[in-house]
Amino acid sequence: VKICKTVAEVRAAVTAFREAGKTVGLVTTMGALHEGHLTLMRNAARDHDCVVATIFVNPTQFGQKADLAHYPSDDARDIELLKSESVDIVFLPEVEVIYPEGDETIVETTRMANMLHGLVRPGHFRGVATVVARLFNIVGPDAAYFGEKDYQQLQVIKRMVHDLHMPLKIHGVPTVREADGLAMSSRNVRLSAEDRAAAICISKALDAAEQLAKTRPSIMALDGEVRGTINSEPRATLRAIDIVEAESLKPLTGKVTGPTAIMISADFGGVLLIDQRVVGPET
Numbered sequence: 088v089k090i091c092k093t094v095a096e097v098r099a100a101v102t103a104f105r106e107a108g109k110t111v112g113l114v115t116t117m118g119a120l121h122e123g124h125l126t127l128m129r130n131a132a133r134d135h136d137c138v139v140a141t142i143f144v145n146p147t148q149f150g151q152k153a154d155l156a157h158y159p160s161d162d163a164r165d166i167e168l169l170k171s172e173s174v175d176i177v178f179l180p181e182v183e184v185i186y187p188e189g190d191e192t193i194v195e196t197t198r199m200a201n202m203l204h205g206l207v208r209p210g211h212f213r214g215v216a217t218v219v220a221r222l223f224n225i226v227g228p229d230a231a232y233f234g235e236k237d238y239q240q241l242q243v244i245k246r247m248v249h250d251l252h253m254p255l256k257i258h259g260v261p262t263v264r265e266a267d268g269l270a271m272s273s274r275n276v277r278l279s280a281e282d283r284a285a286a287i288c289i290s291k292a293l294d295a296a297e298q299l300a301k302t303r304p305s306i307m308a309l310d311g312e313v314r315g316t317i318n319s320e321p322r323a324t325l326r327a328i329d330i331v332e333a334e335s336l337k338p339l340t341g342k343v344t345g346p347t348a349i350m351i352s353a354d355f356g357g358v359l360l361i362d363q364r365v366v367g368p369e370t
């Protein structure tokens with residue numbers, strides 16, 4: 088695996104693959120790699136000859152400096168993990184490389200960035216879109232891979248690529264789950280044994296909602312189904328259920344008529360877990 092720190096280095100490494108007629112898949116990360124990231128790498132490797140991974144803890148997507156300071160970082164461990172995957176190039180830039188002196192250009196999906204999770208984390212999706220646009224411009228991949236778990240992020244990036252006519256394809260990769268259905272997350276290890284057992288109520292709620300959605304219920308009934316399943320678990324504190332149009336993330340009323348995203352966040356003993364699923368009527 089080739090480690091690159093500058094724009095010139097990563098461009099030269101990608102060009103060498105391109106000149107040999109290879110296609111390029113990109114996975115952007117902030118390090119602290121886990122199985123979810125490695126699944127993205129494997130998807131990229133399945134579709135492309137050359138896989139580029141980026142590790143960059145992006146300061147502009149953190150609201151509070153304290154969050155950024157506490158973000159785990161272990162490049163040596165991450166690089167070792169990437170060596171055992173089919174990753175060809177790792178781009179590990181310093182902040183000044185991505186945000187050059189005097190920098191003043193931002194990218195923002197004006198509506199989508201400022202709703203749902205964007206309301207509780209102002210500026211977060213602007214930071215994500217800005218860094219991802221820069222990484223796309225630097226690497227120039229044919230495709231990039233993002234987890235469906237961060238559903239709003241995925242839709243923001245798809246919208247940005249479409250609106251700015253960026254010449255690459257965005258793939259959403261299904262969430263990797265534990266055997267009992269709990270979405271994998273680096274936060275799961277912080278759950279007590281009791282809360283870990285209780286946390287499967289989220290995927291149970293999504294399973295039930297998926298079944299119900301097939302029958303074209305009202306959005307209120309769908310919301311009630313999810314709420315009921317989670318609230319019947321005493322260890323769960325429901326923080327939010329958002330039921331929105333799957334692509335535009337627009338709020339829905341009336342009946343379920345097409346692809347509908349259900350986004351859940353719930354707290355278990357102080358650990359906030361999120362999950363989502365796209366459901367819809369049987370066609």
Ligand code: PAF
Binds near residue numbers: 117219240
């Ligand atoms: O999902 C992440 O890890 C980050 O938001 C991303 C896409 C790498 C941008 O910094």
